Amino acid sequence: MLRPSGGATANRLFKGAAYGCGMLILAALAVVAAFLLIRAWPAIAGPREATDAVIESFTGGRFTTFLQYVGPLLFGSVLVAALALAMAFFVAIGIAIFISQYAPRRLASGLNVVVDLLAAIPSVVYGLWGGLVLVPAISPFWDWVCRHFGWIPIFAGPASNPPRTVASVAVVLAVMILPIITSMTRDVFMQTPRLHEEAALALGATKWEMIKLAVLPFGRSGIISASMLGLGRALGETMAVLMILSPGFNYSFNLLKASQNQTIAANIAAQYAEANNLGVSVLIATGLVLFVITFLVNYLARRLTGRKVTS
Template sequence: MPKVLPEPREITTVPRISDRIFRGIVTTGGLSTLAILALIAFFLVFNGFEVIRDEGLRFLTGFDWMDAIPDEGIAATYGIGAMLYGTLVIGLLAIIFGVPIAVGAALFLSYYAPEWIKRPMVVVIDVMAAIPSVVFGLWGYFILMPHAEYWAKLIHKYLGFIPIFDMPAPAYSRSPFIAGLVLAIMIIPIVASISREVFAQTPPDRIQAAYALGATKWAMIKAVVFPYGIGGVIGGAMLGLGRALGETVAVYTVLNLVYDIRIEILLSAGGSVASMIVNKFGEADAIELRALMAAGFVLFVVTLIVNFIANAIINRTARRG
């Protein structure tokens, strides 16, 4: 009896209908993240458009945030210059305080720590990242601030001749210095974990080669680990900066918002765009609300740019490793 061979199956590279539907749904879902970002930008600009148009560049550079007073014929002026400046100041302070500690902790975890302390400490850093900002705010206000005021007094006493440590009035509470300290503690986890990631990618043969040539641990780190990981550390620091710039409630509790540009960081006067939005939101009328939307848009763009650069640096470093 002759064997009947089955018809050869048709071989095609065209995906089935089920696959096309699947791919369609997944692609829609994937692209919806882009859509959300685009929508955020669109709606903030859409609502803040009038204020941006009326104020122009003054919105970014102006120091005044005043509602209109119709009785006296004063028009509303909205400028976030002082708040932008304040945001950058506390962000930079957070970087200055936080990054050395975070990098040191990452080095400790990668090269110094004995095994038994490594795991708990990684958990500790993860836990720190999970603490809500309102908790940091309360802790900063009630626990850290009394200490920080004392430190600020000492700094002023011994380094007061430097302009940024000058004090026109003895008001040490709720200063950019304290806000910077709180933010530094908040960004330590992210900077530390990213630094640890890039340090872990240092080629082990180079490390061993450095030791074989008689390098001390520090000489090895300086010659091998830092050159390899510096990009990742910078990227992590910028990611931390992005977090610090957008931080709202923690800063609001420990910073006195003043619409003025001040160089003295120990003085109880600072600014933060995000905190200002919460501060003004409660009693804002329709026009002020538009101004707040515009301020939110500026904050969104600034943090997005910082994050873009940070991620680009980190991705490049990670790929090379």
């Protein structure tokens, strides 16, 4: 078998470049982690009295320790992100299945462009839309939910008006992460081997049964990865939350009341301008907590994805 001249050298160069790019990602992650740790160190290892005084000023005297301060913020971040993912997940999968399996080619091409454009819209635009359009418009709907489902604790009333609540923020974040999940799952579904689909149809499966037996199992790891990417964006979202949510420091599941929860990212943006040096360190320490949680979520998702692929 003849080999192109210089093929071995090109192979080594490509392998080295690919290896270097992989290491660059790890290096960037390490630099971010080191930056957060260094900037947060005065709050972590500094005098407790000074740090507690800063936290007390941030919370109006409600909390005096870092754990008391970061706990409700972490709870709010996870709650808002989880609700957004729950709202967006099944809609995104349905859109991806429609585009990849049911839509005519021209319609699918147009929908692909729309989905990709929506995924590229900056979060501040979603925040403006949510604060100026969605919040006033959705208030009657939350009132209706409160009247008919108020016996469920998470929908207990009275619903706040204007509804600058966790529920409204979750809707905006769901719209924000919807095109990201849709785009990734659509690409995965379109990579399903044609022979798998034809084999299922040849055995007498209907179109939906073929999707359930061939497309969804093939795209399972991609679905998990897309969901975790959307969850990561929702966890770290700042501007949309800051522009809509009325903040609070409670461990509350009441979705229709204002001033119940706050997220770490939005709290950093709200407090940063007026914080002194130690206050900035405290805020960065909360960012370090969010960094660790996000890393753990993506690590677990990666382990789960690998397990599904090998099983």
